[in-house]
Each structure stands twice: as C-alpha cells, then as structure tokens.
Amino acid sequence: DGGITQSPKYLFRKEGQNVTLSCEQNLNHDAMYWYRQDPGQGLRLIYYSQIVNDFQKGDIAEGYSVSREKKESFPLTVTSAQKNPTAFYLCASSSVYNEQFFGPGTRLTVL
Amino acid sequence: AQSVAQPEDQVNVAEGNPLTVKCTYSVSGNPYLFWYVQYPNRGLQFLLKYITGDNLVKGSYGFEAEFNKSQTSFHLKKPSALVSDSALYFCAVRDEVDTPLVFGKGTRLSVIA
Numbered sequence A: 001d002g003g004i005t006q007s008p009k010y011l012f013r014k015e016g017q018n019v020t021l022s023c024e025q026n027l028n029h030d031a032m033y034w035y036r037q038d039p040g041q042g043l044r045l046i047y048y049s050q051i052v053n054d055f056q057k058g059d060i061a062e063g064y065s066v067s068r069e070k071k072e073s074f075p076l077t078v079t080s081a082q083k084n085p086t087a088f089y090l091c092a093s094s095s096v097y098n099e100q101f102f103g104p105g106t107r108l109t110v111l
Numbered sequence B: 001a002q003s004v005a006q007p008e009d010q011v012n013v014a015e016g017n018p019l020t021v022k023c024t025y026s027v028s029g030n031p032y033l034f035w036y037v038q039y040p041n042r043g044l045q046f047l048l049k050y051i052t053g054d055n056l057v058k059g060s061y062g063f064e065a066e067f068n069k070s071q072t073s074f075h076l077k078k079p080s081a082l083v084s085d086s087a088l089y090f091c092a093v094r095d096e097v098d099t100p101l102v103f104g105k106g107t108r109l110s111v112i113a
Helices: none
Strands: A004-007 A010-013 A019-025 A031-038 A042-051 A054-057 A064-066 A076-078 A087-094 A106-110 B003-005 B010-014 B019-021 B024-026 B032-038 B044-050 B056-058 B064-068 B073-078 B087-094 B107-112
Touching: A004 A087, A010 A019, A019 A031, A019 A087, A019 A106, A042 A064, B003 B087, B010 B019, B019 B107, B024 B073, B032 B064, B032 B073, B044 B056, B044 B064, B073 B087
Parallel strands: A010 A106, B010 B107
Antiparallel strands: A004 A019, A019 A076, A031 A042, A031 A087, A042 A054, A064 A076, A087 A106, B003 B024, B019 B073, B032 B044, B032 B087, B056 B064, B064 B073, B087 B107
16 A cells, blocks of 8 residues: 555543544655545545645535645544444655545544 | 545446545645545555656546646546445645645445446
C-alpha cells in the first residue's frame, strides 16, 4: 500500500468513548486525506490537509477531529459525538495534482 | 460541484471475455480522472489516470480507459478478463484545482471461470 501505514487494523469503541486512528506516510507528500467507506456508499471525505498546521472539513466532518503537526502524520479522532462510527476508514496522501495513494485501512466497530 | 456516477452496482463477465466498467462525471473545468481497484479489507490501489493528451489511457494489470469529453465518460476496459480481476472498482474525478478526489459509489466486478 505504497508507503502509507494505518494503525490499528481493527479497533473497537465503546459508547461515549473517543478513539484515535493513526496515519503515517513516508512519501514526502504535502496533502493527506481521511475517507470513510460504508457498503454501497463509496468513499466520503471526512477531512483533508494540504499543508502542515492547516486542514479543511470534508463532506462528513461532524463528530470527527484531526491534527497535522507533522508532514508525515495525520491522525483522526472519532469523538463520542459521531453517532454511527462503525465503518472502514481510509487514509490517503498525494503530491500536488497527482493521484492519491491509500493506506490499508482501519475497521472501526462500536460495541 | 464535482460528481461521479457509476451506473452499475455489479458487473458479471466470463473469464477471457472483454470487460467494461462504466463511469460518467461532472466537473466545472477540465477533468482529472482516475480509476482505483479495491480487494476485500484492503486500501485502494491506483490503476490509471487521465490528465491530458491521448483519450485512451493504459494502466496497470492490462486495464485501459477511454476518455470521451462529449459524453463526459471515462469507462474502464480490459480485453480479456481474469478471475483475479474480481474486485470493487472506483472511478474518481477532480477539476484542475488541487482539490480532493470525488469518488463514485463503486462497481463490483465478478469474473466467472
């Protein structure tokens, strides 16, 4: 999966709990992205960052938060405000105007 | 706003036959178009892209795609399907501005031996 790592592979969350998904890339890409994948709905953009210390909301940002303190890292926190967080989460990165490279994904399940 | 439509949820094809997975798009400017493939419980793998130039784009694993500006389409094709091509395929688009890709809902390809 091309220099992007996501951890953990599987994550379980209890009601009312915040959890953080890790995404690291060693491709020297400026831009990083978080998508959520649900069956039959394709990929929906949660947040993206085109430069360190800056990020923008995507289509479904409510209940999620991110930070971009380092170029290599773009962690996603799923907060207790996200009422239906069970999904497959995909992180991606890209250089300017080029294709996005994806990590292997994290499957989050609410218990 | 940019959008992508993949009109078929499922495509079935016999091994050795040609395959086509359809994609149409809508953007305000010139399109940047992409195809990705996803195997179960994995991330997306890049197959090919159209930025400018020849309308027929060749990519990984023998796949190709044809850009048709008048029909706003970017259909994925392969002359001879393999069972190992069975997977979920996504079309994606963005305009000339460096914005995130917008993805279609995906088409599940099943190649039957």
